[in-house]
Amino acid sequence: MSNSNRLIIFDTTLRDGEQSPGASMTRDEKLRIARQLERLGVDVIEAGFAAASEGDFNAISEIARVIKHSTVCSLARAGEKDVRRAGEAISAAPSRRIHTFIATSPIHMEKKLRMSPDEVVARAEKAIRIALEYTDDVEFSAEDAVRSEMDFLVRIFEAAIRAGATTLNVPDTVGYATPGQWGEQMATLIERVEGSDEVVWSTHCHNDLGLAVANSLAAVRSGFRQVECTINGLGERAGNAALEEVVMATRTRSDIYGVETGIDATQIVPTSKLVSTITGYPVQPNKAIVGANAFAHESGIHQDGVLKHRETYEIMRAEDVGWSTNRLSLGKLSGRNAFRTRLVELGIELESEEALNDAFRRFKELADKKREIFDEDIQALVSEVYEDQIEAYRLVSLKVCSETGETPEATVVISVHGHEQSAKATGAGPVDAALAAIEKMVNSNANLQLYSVNNITSGTDAQGEVNVRLERGGRIVTGQGADVDIVIASARAYLNAVERLEHPPKRAHPQMGDV
Ligand code: KIV
Numbered sequence: 188m189s190n191s192n193r194l195i196i197f198d199t200t201l202r203d204g205e206q207s208p209g210a211s212m213t214r215d216e217k218l219r220i221a222r223q224l225e226r227l228g229v230d231v232i233e234a235g236f237a238a239a240s241e242g243d244f245n246a247i248s249e250i251a252r253v254i255k256h257s258t259v260c261s262l263a264r265a266g267e268k269d270v271r272r273a274g275e276a277i278s279a280a281p282s283r284r285i286h287t288f289i290a291t292s293p294i295h296m297e298k299k300l301r302m303s304p305d306e307v308v309a310r311a312e313k314a315i316r317i318a319l320e321y322t323d324d325v326e327f328s329a330e331d332a333v334r335s336e337m338d339f340l341v342r343i344f345e346a347a348i349r350a351g352a353t354t355l356n357v358p359d360t361v362g363y364a365t366p367g368q369w370g371e372q373m374a375t376l377i378e379r380v381e382g383s384d385e386v387v388w389s390t391h392c393h394n395d396l397g398l399a400v401a402n403s404l405a406a407v408r409s410g411f412r413q414v415e416c417t418i419n420g421l422g423e424r425a426g427n428a429a430l431e432e433v434v435m436a437t438r439t440r441s442d443i444y445g446v447e448t449g450i451d452a453t454q455i456v457p458t459s460k461l462v463s464t465i466t467g468y469p470v471q472p473n474k475a476i477v478g479a480n481a482f483a484h485e486s487g488i489h490q491d492g493v494l495k496h497r498e499t500y501e502i503m504r505a506e507d508v509g510w511s512t513n514r515l516s517l518g519k520l521s522g523r524n525a526f527r528t529r530l531v532e533l534g535i536e537l538e539s540e541e542a543l544n545d546a547f548r549r550f551k552e553l554a555d556k557k558r559e560i561f562d563e564d565i566q567a568l569v570s571e572v573y574e575d576q577i578e579a580y581r582l583v584s585l586k587v588c589s590e591t592g593e594t595p596e597a598t599v600v601i602s603v604h605g606h607e608q609s610a611k612a613t614g615a616g617p618v619d620a621a622l623a624a625i626e627k628m629v630n631s632n633a634n635l636q637l638y639s640v641n642n643i644t645s646g647t648d649a650q651g652e653v654n655v656r657l658e659r660g661g662r663i664v665t666g667q668g669a670d671v672d673i674v675i676a677s678a679r680a681y682l683n684a685v686e687r688l689e690h691p692p693k694r695a696h697p698q699m700g701d702v
């Protein structure tokens with residue numbers, strides 16, 4: 188199979204991406220991302236780790252129910268309970284996969300699993316056999332393969348093939364590999380593992396040294412035909428290989444890689460924006476492909492060259508990756524039907540008529556303040572509808588006095604479980620004053636780790652999207668808020684973060700603790 192030129196794109200934004208601190212998502216948020224990933228054309232959506240919690244199980248089940256074209260996958264440690272849970276969670280999907288894994292490096296086997304190599308192989312074989320009761324599409328990963336011994340990797344992968352695994356994944360779990368060495372190691376595996384041409388070889392690289400994409404591409408050059416990646420490179424610690432970079436590198440340099448993907452590249456930027464809005468992880472402006480400056484030509488020489496002949500400085504076109512899809516969506520006069528139609532086109536399904544009415548009311552309010560409503564505005568507005576349905580803390584009203592030479596003062600009214608409270612505070616600026624007033628009421632005692640504002644679209648009437656990251660007792664959460672008034676957006680983001688701090692999801696981490 189490694190001779191085929193089709194590169195399978197396995198997206199793990201909803202699983203590894205969600206392991207980024209503070210990036211945990213609700214069921215509805217995961218569904219919105221899954222729908223967009225399907226529209227993007229990813230082959231496999233790793234929807235989560237079913238055994239983590241009831242909530243994770245339900246989110247995967249729901250994704251399995253609605254996704255029709257991509258394969259829906261659940262991660263499972265190599266233990267019977269985990270694998271059965273994964274099998275049940277994905278059962279409704281027309282195309283489904285179980286991804287089971289166990290660590291294979293000496294340090295992980297001795298210190299984390301406290302198992303002998305023989306026991307590890309036996310566990311892997313058993314997990315694969317159980318997984319096959321639920322689907323014939325079973326992936327096996329050797330966690331921490333990068334620090335595993337080659338002979339042991341060959342042994343466990345051969346055992347996995349004999350047990351019936353159809354995809355073998357080689358992860359650089361700690362981001363330690365370098366491209367030349369990784370490429371050679373991957374070629375050695377294909378060469379040495381008996382039966383290697385019966386399976387798809389996959390790699391999953393972390394970005395601790397900034398080499399995740401380079402290492403993934405080196406594996407592709409060695410014959411690997413699946414890359415595991417995430418939107419915007421989200422993921423544990425420094426993240427995973429960025430999907431958009433892997434896809435555009437293989438496409439732009441098909442002379443080097445000789446592979447094709449099923450990705451609709453024009454959906455890359457909308458997907459990046461949606462993931463950033465939902466997770467609260469902003470995209471750095473100079474980030475390849477999806478950063479705001481990725482196609483901006485600042486210097487005079489570059490601008491002159493691009494105007495004369497675009498290819499002087501451009502190797503890709505902005506519109507090919509979806510920058511032009513920053514489309515005017517609706518206007519002040521658009522009615523309820525046009526609004527509903529646009530939601531459907533964007534893959535947004537609101538659960539009830541009440542939620543639709545709420546979203547439409549917000550749309551009208553926004554259209555009164557802002558002449559043009561873009562798709563990104565609609566995505567942000569829908570996020571707010573979902574948040575308000577579940578939140579115990581809600582912003583009721585806010586008044587700020589800010590004047591040259593005077594100390595800004597804010598009066599804020601919030602609703603806490605339906606009861607209104609109000610507080611006043613001063614601050615260095617209007618945002619500082621508003622957040623201080625809220626803190627007086629909610630007493631979170633959290634440390635503010637990050638506060639950032641990004642404009643959702645362009646122009647001075649654009650909505651500001653605020654991200655707030657709070658830390659308390661080692662737990663990190665992010666909150667988001669959007670409004671044309673950034674003080675209001677900030678207050679909403681802060682309340683959203685406090686809410687998440689107070690209601691931690693109870694879930695197990697797949698790579699910590701025992702199987
Ligand atoms: O990084 C890793 O090793 C993983 C595995 C669970 C595939 O995420």
Ligand code: ZN
Pocket residue numbers: 203358360391393423
């Ligand atoms: Zn990982």
